[in-house]
């Protein structure tokens with residue numbers, strides 16, 4: 001087991017609110033977002049990157065109308081990657097000109113919605129899309145600002161499902177074989193698209209700087225090619241170099257996130273130097289953190305339901321602790337073998353810790369929340385467990401599997417709590433059914 005808290009039990013208070021009170025008021029399972037933590041991570045990103053350009057919060061990590069408002073109030077831009085995310089952001093009053101649209105297969109309807117809303121720019125991901133967006137913009141008598149997403153051929157050291165810049169995959173235009181350069185030519189040849197920058201995203205949950213640096217060098221390498229083919233004047237309209245998201249966060253004590261300020265300074269330095277070398281002014285450096293903003297400040301609170309000691313070979317015991325949620329509110333353990341820290345948070349226990357497996361209530365044995373962890377030996381039904389750092393890609397990847405209702409999301413700040421998203425009800429499920 002890798003969670004460090006062998007005797008980390010106790011009554012947890014989140015932003016001044018006892019977790020037991022939250023569980024009583026809102027029920028379990030429950031996501032609790034520390035509003036100040038979320039906002040301060042936004043502010044830290046602006047503090048680090050703001051002087052060089054801008055920060056887009058990647059809303060796929062977690063979005064609600066209230067979250068969009070926080071992001072807006074903190075002065076960040078917003079990335080959306082679907083019509084749904086766009087609609088929620090607009091509903092929240094997020095200024096369209098500070099929204100960017102992503103996606104490898106945006107539908108015509110999504111592209112049209114983005115144009116009609118007046119989003120800041122759209123990140124192009126395929127030749128088909130270049131033609132499609134050009135036509136849609138033309139029909140509207142509009143010129144759309146676009147970036148071209150390139151796959152820079154970096155193998156990010158992360159889980160293969162969330163690494164995105166090696167070339168054998170669905171995103172972007174490969175640098176090799178001149179594919180990306182062809183895309184740039186194609187955009188320049190359109191009437192209704194204005195190429196305003198280049199984009200790269202190498203993956204997610206990354207802890208080493210090398211991949212980001214290499215990506216920056218390679219993006220700037222393409223900029224250099226563009227200068228030599230189209231000249232400095234035409235290339236100068238590419239004022240945005242967007243290096244994507246991917247900053248890793250600490251799920252376990254041993255995880256060691258990169259200092260955001262160092263990342264910003266290092267990348268800005270590369271972009272400045274290499275742009276100057278080809279006679280271009282310093283472009284706007286954009287980044288798109290999702291996890292690093294939303295992840296750390298949220299916990300999931302579960303109630304323990306049943307406990308089962310299963311005998312393994314040679315007399316060893318594995319303790320299965322079942323909680324009232326599972327893979328429907330956190331698919332990451334199953335999907336990426338993600339690891340989390342967990343603690344007993346409703347009381348102090350001095351019982352010796354035993355190796356436990358926290359499992360959900362879903363009808364499959366893969367439904368594991370935490371594969372191996374230490375939990376107090378006297379754990380009992382009704383105890384509350386908190387799983388840390390569940391703010392990114394848990395609620396946003398939640399499902400209705402087994403018709404288990406999605407948990408509510410509650411924000412806490414200054415000793416008070418308020419509901420951001422209520423718990424799903426059976427009426428929500430039945431509302432979608434046409435034949436009742």
Ligand code: LLP
Pocket residue numbers: 058060061079102162201203204205244245246247288289290291292332336392393
């Ligand atoms: N920009 C682009 C173009 C992206 O595709 C992503 C994430 C981000 C920014 C934000 O990356 P972040 O800063 O959050 O690492 N579901 C997976 C993560 C998938 C990330 C997809 N793209 C997980 O739970 O680990």
